[in-house]
Amino acid sequence: MLNSITQLFGIRYPIIQAGMVWASGWRLASAVSNAGGLGLLGAGSMYPAVLREHIQKCKKATDMPFGVNVPLLYPDIDKLMEIILDEKVKIVFTAAGNPNLWTKHLKSHGCTVAHVVSSVKFALKAQACGVDAIVAEGFEAGGHNGREETTTMALIPLVKKTIEIPLIAAGGIGSGNAMLAAHALGADGVQVGSRFVATPEASSHDYFKTEVIKAQQGSTELTLKELTPVRLLKNPFYNKIKELYAEGASTEKLNKLLGKGRAKKGMFEGDLVEGELEIGQVAAQIEKIIPAAEVVEEFISAYNNKLGKLELFN
Amino acid sequence: MLNSITQLFGIRYPIIQAGMVWASGWRLASAVSNAGGLGLLGAGSMYPAVLREHIQKCKKATDMPFGVNVPLLYPDIDKLMEIILDEKVKIVFTAAGNPNLWTKHLKSHGCTVAHVVSSVKFALKAQACGVDAIVAEGFEAGGHNGREETTTMALIPLVKKTIEIPLIAAGGIGSGNAMLAAHALGADGVQVGSRFVATPEASSHDYFKTEVIKAQQGSTELTLKELTPVRLLKNPFYNKIKELYAEGASTEKLNKLLGKGRAKKGMFEGDLVEGELEIGQVAAQIEKIIPAAEVVEEFISAYNNKLGKLELFN
Numbered sequence: 008m009l010n011s012i013t014q015l016f017g018i019r020y021p022i023i024q025a026g027m028v029w030a031s032g033w034r035l036a037s038a039v040s041n042a043g044g045l046g047l048l049g050a051g052s053m054y055p056a057v058l059r060e061h062i063q064k065c066k067k068a069t070d071m072p073f074g075v076n077v078p079l080l081y082p083d084i085d086k087l088m089e090i091i092l093d094e095k096v097k098i099v100f101t102a103a104g105n106p107n108l109w110t111k112h113l114k115s116h117g118c119t120v121a122h123v124v125s126s127v128k129f130a131l132k133a134q135a136c137g138v139d140a141i142v143a144e145g146f147e148a149g150g151h152n153g154r155e156e157t158t159t160m161a162l163i164p165l166v167k168k169t170i171e172i173p174l175i176a177a178g179g180i181g182s183g184n185a186m187l188a189a190h191a192l193g194a195d196g197v198q199v200g201s202r203f204v205a206t207p208e209a210s211s212h213d214y215f216k217t218e219v220i221k222a223q224q225g226s227t228e229l230t231l232k233e234l235t236p237v238r239l240l241k242n243p244f245y246n247k248i249k250e251l252y253a254e255g256a257s258t259e260k261l262n263k264l265l266g267k268g269r270a271k272k273g274m275f276e277g278d279l280v281e282g283e284l285e286i287g288q289v290a291a292q293i294e295k296i297i298p299a300a301e302v303v304e305e306f307i308s309a310y311n312n313k314l315g316k317l318e319l320f321n
Numbered sequence: 322m323l324n325s326i327t328q329l330f331g332i333r334y335p336i337i338q339a340g341m342v343w344a345s346g347w348r349l350a351s352a353v354s355n356a357g358g359l360g361l362l363g364a365g366s367m368y369p370a371v372l373r374e375h376i377q378k379c380k381k382a383t384d385m386p387f388g389v390n391v392p393l394l395y396p397d398i399d400k401l402m403e404i405i406l407d408e409k410v411k412i413v414f415t416a417a418g419n420p421n422l423w424t425k426h427l428k429s430h431g432c433t434v435a436h437v438v439s440s441v442k443f444a445l446k447a448q449a450c451g452v453d454a455i456v457a458e459g460f461e462a463g464g465h466n467g468r469e470e471t472t473t474m475a476l477i478p479l480v481k482k483t484i485e486i487p488l489i490a491a492g493g494i495g496s497g498n499a500m501l502a503a504h505a506l507g508a509d510g511v512q513v514g515s516r517f518v519a520t521p522e523a524s525s526h527d528y529f530k531t532e533v534i535k536a537q538q539g540s541t542e543l544t545l546k547e548l549t550p551v552r553l554l555k556n557p558f559y560n561k562i563k564e565l566y567a568e569g570a571s572t573e574k575l576n577k578l579l580g581k582g583r584a585k586k587g588m589f590e591g592d593l594v595e596g597e598l599e600i601g602q603v604a605a606q607i608e609k610i611i612p613a614a615e616v617v618e619e620f621i622s623a624y625n626n627k628l629g630k631l632e633l634f635n
Contacts, residue, residue, distance in 0.1 A: 146460065157602055158493055160502065185478065191502040225468075292479060292482075320334055
């Protein structure tokens with residue numbers, strides 16, 4: 008099937024593996040790329056030297072296209088970008104920041120650039136900056152998210168109507184059925200995060216993966232809206248946040264509680280008590296840890312299966 | 322097309338028009354039923370005698386099946402149910418309460434019963450009570466909503482996996498594309514609210530309809546979570562709620578501000594300043610007021626059109 012996303016990135020299936028902090032290293036990215044999707048390294052949790060190492064290992068592990076996800080608020084952003092270009096990575100997903108400056112730079116070096124947004128307004132801005140594709144992420148997604156709280160079902164048709172470049176749906180994409188739903192809404196491809204956390208290839212701590220498997224409906228909440236809104240799995244650290252809210256705590260106090268390194272502690276080091284655990288609402292749908300290639304196969308198989316069963320009305 | 326929802330209700334298309342307060346009178350319900358969907362009278366905003374009048378007018382306006390939506394916390398619930406049975410209405414959608422008692426009663430009188438939920442847990446309970454279908458409503462829906470904040474994209478697959486009876490998706494269904502998406506997720510039909518508010522047949526005040534047309538992304542928010550969570554259009558009344566939150570006001574104070582009759586004031590009387598305006602996130606997608614029959618036609622046409630364009634992967 009010819010598709011604007013598969014053509015843009017030179018991949019078989021329009022399934023992008025999200026470049027998640029503390030989960031998306033070379034093992035996961037190369038496994039997804041080898042399975043026909045697009046693997047992304049999550050640079051947000053990597054020092055520049057670590058990113059270089061992951062890029063080099065990813066190149067050895069796959070001959071297929073892969074990319075890097077870069078949060079534009081990264082403190083050492085210049086160094087990251089230098090490494091990406093030096094290592095000749097040809098696909099960059101940017102997020103959390105203004106794509107204006109870096110899009111031109113990356114494209115002048117032959118990169119294909121996608122930018123992640125949670126609103127129509129920023130989708131339009133990113134398109135004007137010259138990005139090649141938009142990732143529109145709904146409220147149900149794990150990790151950092153938009154203030155409008157627009158869900159994937161409500162967001163994708165709005166963005167689709169507004170932009171002219173290819174559109175990737177993110178948030179709530181936990182199966183091939185949801186991928187089909189996203190395409191029905193007007194997306195040309197999907198970005199999948201949470202489902203890829205529960206794979207052996209994800210670099211997340213096994214304790215965290217086990218919590219993801221155990222999650223039920225209502226196990227996550229979008230919180231810390233006064234700082235940067237983030238969807239967290241409910242754990243003792245989350246409970247501390249709730250206690251502060253109950254006390255009517257200031258933004259300053261919330262910031263102090265959050266501190267630094269909470270995400271690493273929770274998702275990478277497996278501290279389920281003190282750590283921050285970022286995951287999407289689809290965690291409730293995930294029942295077991297399976298290889299990333301199987302995730303891709305299951306998605307395509309379910310997509311085709313369901314599409315074959317839907318009938319026209321007359 | 323044979324479908325469990327069309328068969329259950331004896332209708333042509335599995336499009337249920339939500340029984341919304343202050344919007345869903347006999348004009349809207351009969352128009353939707355005549356167009357091949359299922360119209361519902363919204364008993365939640367009707368005195369018993371008013372409901373009887375609407376049922377009788379609806380019968381005169383259509384020979385097709387229609388139903389009544391009943392919030393089970395309605396103070397005069399016994400009287401409403403008596404009228405429904407006395408008038409031989411054969412389809413009842415219940416919401417906001419325990420379906421145990423009334424489901425048996427209604428079914429013993431030959432009614433088909435559907436129950437609205439926002440969680441897997443209550444879907445299971447409703448199924449155990451013997452309802453014929455479940456409406457699962459996501460976070461993006463207008464009006465009252467669940468505390469888990471689960472979006473339609475995340476909720477439908479969870480409920481589908483759990484129940485065995487037909488499933489109707491609600492929340493974020495603003496077009497035929499979204500209807501197709503809901504079916505891809507596993508729903509057998511859709512319940513559409515907000516889109517039907519912006520029709521000439523809706524009994525809502527024209528001022529409110531105009532606000533719905535003007536709504537953009539971020540124009541609604543799920544608020545008053547300490548009372549009953551409700552998704553509201555942002556207006557001066559909503560701003561007053563936000564001011565109370567900023568002051569750290571008690572639940573009591575919030576309740577006092579809300580008072581009684583806010584919804585009628587806003588949606589029926591058109592007081593855009595002091596009234597409560599309930600609408601879903603899809604309001605941002607609605608661009609004009611069109612007849613209810615056109616809404617149904619546009620949905621089916623877009624559903625078929627998009628389904629015809631989706632291709633299998635290989």
